[in-house]
């Protein structure tokens with residue numbers, strides 16, 4: 264890769280957000296019978312992505328993340344609101360803006376019969392100031408399969424080629440769709456290091472992921488999207504601390520305890536959001552979230568004692584990003 268920008272370069276690029284999405288709307292017309300109906304994929308969504316930061320867009324399937332990123336990349340023309348990418352409207356922008364933004368293509372976007380070596384060299388040759396492709400291929404371990412047609416590569420290998428292609432032009436902002444999905448632990452660590460290097464160099468990294476552990480580790484700024492709007496945003500620490508929550512108490516129950524749970528005191532089973540405590544049973548586990556003290560622990564252990572059995576597990580931990588996500592977006596499958 265080329266060396267980090269000089270302080271002077273940083274000063275010119277870091278003053279404004281790399282990406283500003285303001286009240287974005289995107290409505291698709293879908294044919295239905297003889298007429299059509301509209302799908303509001305994005306419905307008044309706003310967020311910013313800063314230089315030198317990782318911004319993670321999280322949301323359930325169909326939340327509107329890909330549509331938002333396609334509008335941000337200038338691939339779709341929004342039906343409302345505005346997008347500024349590096350200060351320009353990406354929809355009208357010419358090749359100069361496209362050269363400054365890297366996009367990681369999904370598997371289907373890669374030319375399946377091409378070989379990684381020639382494909383990446385070709386992509387590199389399209390930029391005036393390309394990244395050091397040899398170094399990128401070394402870092403991402405692509406050298407061992409340079410001559411294998413893309414269609415014969417594993418999912419994780421293709422993923423690394425797609426990442427190298429996104430970084431070929433040494434972009435100021437890079438869009439990564441699920442960058443760590445399907446990667447083995449070694450490749451995942453390499454990709455995380457690469458993202459850390461990009462941040463250091465002042466690149467704005469905008470990514471989507473369903474892997475919330477990865478988002479928690481990588482993201483400086485998290486945007487939780489649901490039904491086309493932003494439901495919550497902030498740093499991971501802000502989101503986790505958000506609702507003044509003590510943490511999450513998880514109690515694994517035996518089969519008999521699960522049968523008996525319905526008869527547990529209402530102070531346990533009946534707690535609700537209004538009490539600041541939420542007690543829920545998921546599969547074989549009771550989770551208690553919210554603001555609670557040792558009194559609640561005592562109530563639970565007292566009830567456990569009445570069952571005459573130890574629980575299968577019991578932990579009290581700080582909330583994770585996944586807990587916040589499930590609280591915001593709900594547990595129902597879409």
Ligand SMILES: Nc1ncnc2c1ncn2[C@@H]1O[C@H](COP(=O)(O)OP(=O)(O)OP(=O)(O)O)[C@@H](O)[C@H]1O
Pocket residue numbers: 291292293302303304322323324325326327328329330331
């Ligand atoms: N071209 C299109 N025509 C019609 N509807 C579309 C189109 N593109 C997306 N949608 C709809 O818009 C909604 C948002 O889709 P989008 O792909 O943006 O979600 P997503 O958050 O990226 O989901 P996932 O996590 O599954 O990738 C969905 O209901 C989807 O079916």
